[in-house]
Amino acid sequence: MIVVARFSFPHEAHIAKASLEAAGIHSHLADEHTVNVQWLYSNAMGGVRLMVAKQQAEQARDILSCDFSQAVESQAVEDSHIFTGEADACPRCGSHDLLPYTKGKRPAFVVFLLLGFPLFFYRHGYRCKACDEFTEKL
Structure with missing residues (x-):
């Protein structure tokens, strides 16, 4: 597994993990609990790491780089x-x-x-x- 993204806070990492899992990409969060216990260590440790299998890394980065705000706004209008x-x-x-x-x-x-x-x-x-x-x- 390789790191595809890093987050300062665990809740941000969980949102990204949910996006990947919705696309069928299995992922894992590393250092989540350490940052939860002592959030001041987050920057020193490199934050919460979102990890995926090496074969799915490029697809995961593409999904994480997408901006879905237009879809959310259109759903709110509906x-x-x-x-x-x-x-x-x-x-x-x-x-x-x-x-x-x-x-x-x-x-x-x-x-x-x-x-x-x-x-x-x-x-x-x-x-x-x-x-x-x-x-x-x-």
């Missing part, structure tokens, strides 16, 4: 259209401009501060940007 379907409309004004919203978070936090333990009486739903109406289900 996910944002979930709330704008014809069936998803405010029951009060009929607007399709809805946002996910949790009602009652502030009072729950105040109760936690006063009593020292949480009372969960908040509700998840959607809030209309046009008329500020809260709806639990659509």
